[in-house]
Amino acid sequence: MTLWMDIGALTDIPQQGARVVKTAAGCVAVFRTADDQVFAIDDACPHKGGPLSEGIVHGSSVTCPLHAWVFSLETGMAQGADTGAVNSYPARVEAGRILLDASRLARRAAA
Amino acid sequence: MKQKLVVIGAGMASGRVLEQLTETAPDAFDITLFNAEPRGNYNRIMLSPVLSGEKTYVEIITHDDAWYAARGVKTVLGQAVTKIDRAAKTVTSAGVETPYDQLIIATGSAPFIIPVPGHKLSGVVTYRDLEDTNAMIAAAKPGAKAVVIGGGLLGLEAAAGMQLRGMEVVVIHLMGHLMERQLDPAAGYLLQKSLEQRGMKIHCKGATKAILGKDRVEAVLLEDGTVYDADIVCMAVGIRPEVRLANDAHLDVGRGITVNDAMQTSDPAIWAVGECVEHDKQLFGLVAPLYDQAKVLAQALLGQAAAFRPVQTATKLKVTGCDLFSAGDFADAPGREDIVFRDPARGVYKRLVIEGDKLIGAVMYGDTADGNWFFGLIKDGSDITTMRETLIFGPAYQGGATADPTAAVAALPPSAEICGCNGVCKGKIVEAVLAGANTLDLVRSTTKASASCGTCTGLVEQVMAVTLGDGFTANANPAMCKCTDHTHEDVRRLIKAGSLKSIPAVMQELGWKSVGGCASCRPALNYYLLADWPTEYQDDRQSRFVNERNHANIQKDGTYSVVPRMWGGVTTPAELRAIADAADKYDVPMVKVTGGQRIDLLGVKKADLPAMWADLNAAGMVSGHAYSKGLRTVKTCVGSEFCRFGTQDSTGLGIKLEKLLWGSWTPAKVKLGVSGCPRNCAEATCKDIGVICVDSGYEISVAGAAGMDVRETEFLIKARTEAEAMEIIAAFVQLYRENSRYLHRIYKWVAKVGLDWCRAQVEDPATRRALYDRFMLSQSVYQTDPWAELSQPDQLAQWAPMADLSLEAAE
Numbered sequence: 001m002t003l004w005m006d007i008g009a010l011t012d013i014p015q016q017g018a019r020v021v022k023t024a025a026g027c028v029a030v031f032r033t034a035d036d037q038v039f040a041i042d043d044a045c046p047h048k049g050g051p052l053s054e055g056i057v058h059g060s061s062v063t064c065p066l067h068a069w070v071f072s073l074e075t076g077m078a079q080g081a082d083t084g085a086v087n088s089y090p091a092r093v094e095a096g097r098i099l100l101d102a103s104r105l106a107r108r109a110a111a
Numbered sequence: 112m113k114q115k116l117v118v119i120g121a122g123m124a125s126g127r128v129l130e131q132l133t134e135t136a137p138d139a140f141d142i143t144l145f146n147a148e149p150r151g152n153y154n155r156i157m158l159s160p161v162l163s164g165e166k167t168y169v170e171i172i173t174h175d176d177a178w179y180a181a182r183g184v185k186t187v188l189g190q191a192v193t194k195i196d197r198a199a200k201t202v203t204s205a206g207v208e209t210p211y212d213q214l215i216i217a218t219g220s221a222p223f224i225i226p227v228p229g230h231k232l233s234g235v236v237t238y239r240d241l242e243d244t245n246a247m248i249a250a251a252k253p254g255a256k257a258v259v260i261g262g263g264l265l266g267l268e269a270a271a272g273m274q275l276r277g278m279e280v281v282v283i284h285l286m287g288h289l290m291e292r293q294l295d296p297a298a299g300y301l302l303q304k305s306l307e308q309r310g311m312k313i314h315c316k317g318a319t320k321a322i323l324g325k326d327r328v329e330a331v332l333l334e335d336g337t338v339y340d341a342d343i344v345c346m347a348v349g350i351r352p353e354v355r356l357a358n359d360a361h362l363d364v365g366r367g368i369t370v371n372d373a374m375q376t377s378d379p380a381i382w383a384v385g386e387c388v389e390h391d392k393q394l395f396g397l398v399a400p401l402y403d404q405a406k407v408l409a410q411a412l413l414g415q416a417a418a419f420r421p422v423q424t425a426t427k428l429k430v431t432g433c434d435l436f437s438a439g440d441f442a443d444a445p446g447r448e449d450i451v452f453r454d455p456a457r458g459v460y461k462r463l464v465i466e467g468d469k470l471i472g473a474v475m476y477g478d479t480a481d482g483n484w485f486f487g488l489i490k491d492g493s494d495i496t497t498m499r500e501t502l503i504f505g506p507a508y509q510g511g512a513t514a515d516p517t518a519a520v521a522a523l524p525p526s527a528e529i530c531g532c533n534g535v536c537k538g539k540i541v542e543a544v545l546a547g548a549n550t551l552d553l554v555r556s557t558t559k560a561s562a563s564c565g566t567c568t569g570l571v572e573q574v575m576a577v578t579l580g581d582g583f584t585a586n587a588n589p590a591m592c593k594c595t596d597h598t599h600e601d602v603r604r605l606i607k608a609g610s611l612k613s614i615p616a617v618m619q620e621l622g623w624k625s626v627g628g629c630a631s632c633r634p635a636l637n638y639y640l641l642a643d644w645p646t647e648y649q650d651d652r653q654s655r656f657v658n659e660r661n662h663a664n665i666q667k668d669g670t671y672s673v674v675p676r677m678w679g680g681v682t683t684p685a686e687l688r689a690i691a692d693a694a695d696k697y698d699v700p701m702v703k704v705t706g707g708q709r710i711d712l713l714g715v716k717k718a719d720l721p722a723m724w725a726d727l728n729a730a731g732m733v734s735g736h737a738y739s740k741g742l743r744t745v746k747t748c749v750g751s752e753f754c755r756f757g758t759q760d761s762t763g764l765g766i767k768l769e770k771l772l773w774g775s776w777t778p779a780k781v782k783l784g785v786s787g788c789p790r791n792c793a794e795a796t797c798k799d800i801g802v803i804c805v806d807s808g809y810e811i812s813v814a815g816a817a818g819m820d821v822r823e824t825e826f827l828i829k830a831r832t833e834a835e836a837m838e839i840i841a842a843f844v845q846l847y848r849e850n851s852r853y854l855h856r857i858y859k860w861v862a863k864v865g866l867d868w869c870r871a872q873v874e875d876p877a878t879r880r881a882l883y884d885r886f887m888l889s890q891s892v893y894q895t896d897p898w899a900e901l902s903q904p905d906q907l908a909q910w911a912p913m914a915d916l917s918l919e920a921a922e
């Protein structure tokens with residue numbers, strides 16, 4: 001099942017920036033790229049837990065603010081020589097509103 | 112008997128339906144056409160050449176009275192349909208009911224109007240029909256001022272048209288670059304540059320607050336306080352489908368009137384076509400898909416099977432001289448690969464987006480000759496595997512030329528300065544090379560270029576390569592990052608030499624190899640641009656590392672530390688109380704005295720930052736920039752005020768220096784120390800800049816460090832008076848700001864350029880004064896307290912989570 005949940009306006013996030021959404025199982029970082037795509041991944045870096053929402057966004061990647069691992073926003077996979085991944089969640093923009101798949105978030109909380 | 116067909120709206124879509132129907136089945140229908148505009152079908156997209164004076168209205172009429180008469184189409188023009196009665200199968204217009212067997216709704220769309228104060232003033236128009244166009248033409252007296260709100264396709268065509276009629280035009284655009292829906296930032300930058308070159312003023316990131324005027328419009332006020340005078344204001348901020356009739360008739364309506372593949376609405380006798388429809392959740396704003404719809408609708412009305420399948424659309428801007436093209440999907444995504452071609456000299460940018468073995472998107476600026484060929488490949492989903500390597504060079508391409516990395520240097524004028532130390536321009540180097548200096552050493556000895564600090568070696572070599580052609584291979588210097596072949600030093604010089612004033616400008620003109628840079632080059636470029644163009648460049652917060660973006664140091668657990676400024680390490684009981692109160696109020700886990708003579712509140716939650724800053728602001732304290740590549744602290748000893756050895760007021764000078772320098776951004780952090788005598792209690796001789804007071808004045812030394820490297824400062828110069836010391840130090844900081852590469856501390860930079868060169872600059876009164884003045888100009892923009900700005904009520908939301916789903920998720 002997919003349950004789209006409206007979490008705010010696209011303009012609530014600056015371009016090339018991120019905001020977090022709180023869930024029972026920790027924060028999810030929601031990113032907006034320079035070309036207005038939106039992605040959602042876990043906010044904790046698998047290296048030492050760095051808040052990915054505070055990283056620099058370039059193309060569809062983010063660089064962790066603590067030790068500069070780079071993650072793909074779409075797949076959550078670490079890029080380059082580093083190995084690791086964060087969960088990624090379906091996200092979309094409809095009429096200027098950001099929607100997240102709440103059923104996926106809930107399953108993550110249960111896991 | 113003939114069926115009665117009623118058509119609502121004489122626009123581009125319905126015009127095409129009528130053509131198709133009357134051609135294939137001239138006798139099938141009795142047609143009645145209603146139009147709200149007092150005219151029949153015309154080529155709406157050609158309103159732009161009408162506005163600019165390149166065409167007249169008569170030339171863009173597609174269907175005239177004779178055409179309708181010859182085909183027996185009855186027209187009711189200048190009369191809107193106000194009601195559809197589905198049960199009685201009639202439409203109502205001006206109180207008269209007209210029966211139908213089949214009905215087509217083709218009402219197009221209505222321009223969106225931002226409801227800011229003043230939007231109803233006379234002189235505020237949209238851009239949709241001939242009335243709008245004529246209103247703009249009427250306002251166009253030479254020297255009259257126009258403001259266009261919206262830098263998309265329509266807004267820019269309106270702006271260009273009015274400019275061609277002699278008006279002064281300002282375009283206000285909400286987003287960071289023009290036509291953001293069709294162009295990426297690089298192409299948007301080139302478009303802006305070309306419009307600006309012909310005298311248009313473009314204001315991006317501008318939000319309209321109000322339209323001002325008594326009886327008619329006089330000016331436009333933006334949220335940032337800018338005011339533009341205006342004799343006419345054109346709002347071109349978007350359109351929405353005209354669905355009112357369909358809504359009233361209770362047809363299925365989403366964002367547009369819902370239609371199936373045959374263009375049939377939820378009522379089988381009613382059809383819809385054009386911008387007013389929504390098909391498969393998609394809306395349409397360009398004519399190409401509307402023509403396809405029209406064809407399908409005509410077939411369906413005649414009982415033939417037909418299905419509308421939207422195809423990709425391509426965009427061009429109808430502004431003479433602005434050659435741009437965009438098609439398909441060009442968003443970044445994994446599994447997609449970009450091929451970028453930039454020719455800075457000709458102002459050309461091309462980007463292809465490939466997914467798997469297919470081309471899925473293309474953006475081009477400056478040379479769009481191959482646009483339709485690329486568009487064909489996208490539409491057909493052609494397999495491009497075999498031409499992948501040379502695809503970007505277009506269909507005519509055979510052979511092996513690649514983008515030239517020296518193009519940026521080749522494009523520089525002979526007067527462009529290449530060597531900053533010795534003031535050698537490009538022309539001089541070219542001259543020397545042509546006179547026989549074919550090695551770097553020869554160039555150095557004949558021109559002195561790159562003979563001092565050597566940071567311009569890469570550029571000098573590129574000038575040589577451009578002059579000598581294939582006969583020269585440059586020594587490879589490490590590039591700034593993987594996005595470019597240029598070194599930091601090259602980039603800094605080229606930013607100045609080429610007057611590059613934005614990140615997209617640098618990336619385009621210097622041939623960046625990636626689309627949006629990376630976490631390594633973006634902060635550096637942001638710094639270079641704000642240091643070189645303090646009044647023109649706008650700081651890009653999203654290109655800063657987290658600490659500078661949030662104005663607080665992030666800690667390993669994701670909390671932050673807050674360090675208020677204590678000028679020269681001096682505080683008061685009231686300040687200490689405010690700090691203690693803040694520590695209590697926000698549950699600060701640790702309060703620590705720093706090595707920089709102030710107090711660090713560690714472990715603050717992000718959401719608490721603005722409130723805490725506001726509290727500290729209220730007690731008169733500002734950000735200590737303990738997180739920035741900028742002025743950190745000025746450490747002082749007690750000096751002559753209290754100490755029996757003190758020769759000067761070292762505390763007072765420290766406070767004055769901190770008040771002079773705070774807020775300035777620098778390539779790396781800058782720490783100062785001022786000691787009242789050579790006993791040096793403030794440890795001034797291991798700082799970036801240290802002052803030791805003596806009886807006869809102030810000994811200024813620089814390039815110390817106490818980090819991984821530990822270094823003693825070296826003597827720079829002695830000042831007689833406090834005022835002189837302050838001018839020298841500000842000038843020296845400015846010299847560093849203008850010349851160092853990003854992230855190099857002062858000691859690293861001085862090691863490169865040499866202390867003697869630095870001394871010569873600050874010793875010469877004129878040079879020193881000029882440096883000081885440039886520093887103060889930059890301070891006039893950047894010496895502001897970020898805490899005060901970021902704790903304003905309208906800034907608060909960004910510090911909190913945008914949503915809290917913890918309850919939902921737990922269920």
Ligand SMILES: Cc1cc2nc3c(=O)[nH]c(=O)nc-3n(C[C@H](O)[C@H](O)[C@H](O)COP(=O)(O)OP(=O)(O)OC[C@H]3O[C@@H](n4cnc5c(N)ncnc54)[C@H](O)[C@@H]3O)c2cc1C
Pocket residue numbers: 119120121122123124125145146147148155156157158159190191192193217218219220238239240265268353356384385386387395396397398399401427429
């Ligand atoms: C200045 C300008 C430049 C453009 N340039 C381009 C371009 O270069 N390329 C491109 O592909 N597209 C361009 N477009 C977009 C293109 O013009 C539209 O996509 C197209 O006109 C839409 O056709 P339509 O038939 O759906 O609606 P329209 O052409 O808008 O026709 C709808 C008609 O219905 C009438 N109407 C509405 N309600 C009623 C009612 N209740 N009763 C009776 N009549 C009614 C309206 O008065 C209007 O005349 C441009 C648009 C403008 C305004």
Ligand code: HEM
Pocket residue numbers: 664674705706707708709710711735736737743744746782817818819820
């Ligand atoms: C992410 C890394 C770092 C953080 C978060 C950090 C944070 C701080 C803070 C908050 C202070 C207090 C300064 C003040 O009052 O403004 C400080 C002081 C200091 N830091 Fe760092 N620092 C970092 C890296 C470094 C590095 C790399 C060096 C060495 C090159 C360094 C050397 C110092 C020194 C010498 C002081 C004392 C300053 C003085 O006595 O004047 N720090 N640091």
Ligand code: SF4
Pocket residue numbers: 748749750751754755756757758761786787788789790791792793
């Ligand atoms: S440096 Fe000199 S003046 Fe300053 S406190 Fe120490 S002894 Fe006194």
Ligand code: FES
Pocket residue numbers: 045046047048049050064065066067068069
């Ligand atoms: S915590 Fe993200 S790179 Fe170390």
